Each structure stands twice: as C-alpha cells, then as structure tokens.
Amino acid sequence: MRVAIFDFDGTLYAKETFQLMMNHLKNHPIHSRRYRKFYRAIMPPYIGHKLKIYPEAKMRARSVQAYLAALETFSKQELEEYFGEIAELMHDDFNHEVVERLKQHVSNEDYCMLVSGAFTPLLHAVTKELPIEKIIGTEVPYEADILAHRTPVIHIQGPLKTEKILEALGDQAIDWKNSYAYGDSLSDVPVLELVGNPVAVRPEPRLRTLASERNWEII
Template identity: 35%
Template structure:
C-alpha cells in the first residue's frame, strides 16, 4: 500500500482553521460570552508568539484548546450543524491546485490520508468531499451525546502526526519509500521524512531550506 498524506492548514486550505472557525462561531451567532472568553484567554500567548517569545507550535496548541472549549456541553446535532454551515463557507477556499494533486494521487492508486491538528469534524467534511480514505485529526471528546471538554484533551501536531500515521497503519504493509506527503511547515518535517516523495507546499522558510537542500518537489502558489 502506498499512502498520499496531506496536511490541511496552509496546505490544502491555504489559511489557518482556528481564526476561520472562530469567525464562524461569531457569524453563526453562537454564545458571545464563550467567544470573548476564549479570545481573551488566547490573546496573551498570541502576543508572546508575535514577539517571538513562544513557538508557533505552543501558540497553535493553545488556539485549538480554546476553540475546542467553545463546544463544551453542545449536543451532537448542534455540533454537526455548526460544522456543516462552516464547511459551506470553507469549501470555496480550498486550493484548487492541491485538489488536482489529490486527483492525481487517486488516479495513481494511492491511499489518501488527511492529517492535521485541526478539529476532526471539519476535516471529516473535507475528506468526504474529496474522497479521502482516512482522517486523523484532533477529536472533540464526547460524553454521551454532548461534547465534554477537558484540559488534557489530545491535540496532535508535529511529530505526533507521523506517530499517529504509523500507528494507524501498523498492521498494513506500507511501501514508505513510494509514499507521498504534502505539507507547508517545518513542524511537519517528521511526516515528510517518513515518505520517499515529500512535497513542500508554500513552505515556511525553514522547510523551504530543507526542501531545496534535499531537492524535494516544491509547490509555491495557491490557487483558490
């Protein structure tokens, strides 16, 4: 089996899902109290990140933490409705060049995997639209029929993505040398090094340096 692994934020979706979903929360007229409470909690670490005093990984973890906490106590129907509406606004922003890459991988017989630290309900809708075989993302913890947020919820990023993929396919015979991975960030280096055909998509400076040094394929421009 050959895998084609796609990152989401900055790769398939040329933006960050955190601000997008936060804006959706406001657009869909969800709780203002939760919105401003989450925003106030996130801003200090965001300002530290802008001042280059904390890493982007730590900032993103906090962002997803605050985003996931918005859904605490909501039932499954409310959650599904929110993400259905959010995806209606998101789908036209998916990079059409990357959609072509998805189709190319499908035509070449790859098993498609969408891997991201983004919340899994939004990833599920993307995966359904583009016929991915597997989705690995940050799960909303449920207790019965309601979201149950707790501070130790599991958020995957960086090396954790590569670990999650390997664990998911540990009982399959994977031809890693001929697998493919698409990502935009140096934080995804582990998953890029896992495969024989890494593709840097609008890479950040550190990943661009690695890609050029190792002569990886680079896709520069988004098309939406």
C-alpha cells in the same frame, strides 16, 4: 502499498482553518457571545508566544482547548452542525493543484491520508466529497453526546502526526520509497521525511530553504 499523506491548512486547504473558526464564532448570529470567553482564554498564551517566552506548540494546543471551552453545552449534533457551517465557507479556498494530485493518487491506487491539527468533525465535513480513505485530526471529547470541554484535548501537531500515521497503518507493508507526502510548514518535516517523494506546497520560507537544499519538489 503506497501512501499519499496530505496536510490540510496551507496545503490541501489554501488558508488557515483556525482563523476562519475564530471569525465564525465572533460573527455568529447565535453564538457570538461566546467569543469573549474564548478571546480572554487565548490572549495570555498568544502574547507569550509573540514575546518568544511561550512555545508555539503549547500556544496552539491551548487555543484549541479554549475554542471547545467556549462551545460548552453543545451536543454532538449541534457541534457537527456548527462545523458544517464552517465547512460550507471553505470549499472555494481549496488548493486545486493539490486536489488534482489527490485524485491522481487515487487513480494510482495509493492509500490517501489526511493528517491535520484541525478538529476531526470539521475535516470530515469539509472533505466529504473528496476520496480520502483515512482522516487523522484532533478528536473532540464527548460525555453522553455532550461536548466534554474540560477533558484535555490531544492536539495533532508536530511529531505526533508521524506517530498517528504509523499507528493507523499498523502492520501493513508500506512502500515508503514510492510514497508521497505534502506539507507547507517546517512542522511537517517529520511526515515529509517518511516518504521517498516529499512535496513542499507553497512552503513557508524555512521549509522552502530546506526543500531546495534537499531537492524536494515544490508546488
């Protein structure tokens, strides 16, 4: 079996999901009052990251946790409806060339996977019209169908993406040499290195340099 693995932010989706989520909360007609709590929580790790004294991965993980904390009291249904609102704002910003690649892989009977640090309910909502067979994202914890905002969230990023991909594929025989992976940042390299056909999509400078050195395809 061949696989085609797609990153989301900056790859399948041309923009950054978390920035859109921040703006949605800040300007929401009902829930905007929650933004202040979120903002207070993310500023220390964000400033620490900018000062290069706090790792980017930890900053991102704390930001994800803070976002859920700001949505405390949401039921599962309310949260899915909220993410659905955000999904509706995203459809015009898909990377159409990458979407066409996805459809081509489906036609070739490749097993298509989406792997992202974005929240899984949001990924399902925004890609419901796309032929993706497996979605791996940051899971939202619930207790009795209420958001468990104090439960530590496992943010899917970096090497953890590779771990989750291999876990999802299990014992299936994968033709890695003829498989594809798409990503836009240096943090996607562990996933890109899994396959024989890595593709750098609108890559950040560090990934562009690496892709050029290794003769990877660049979109």
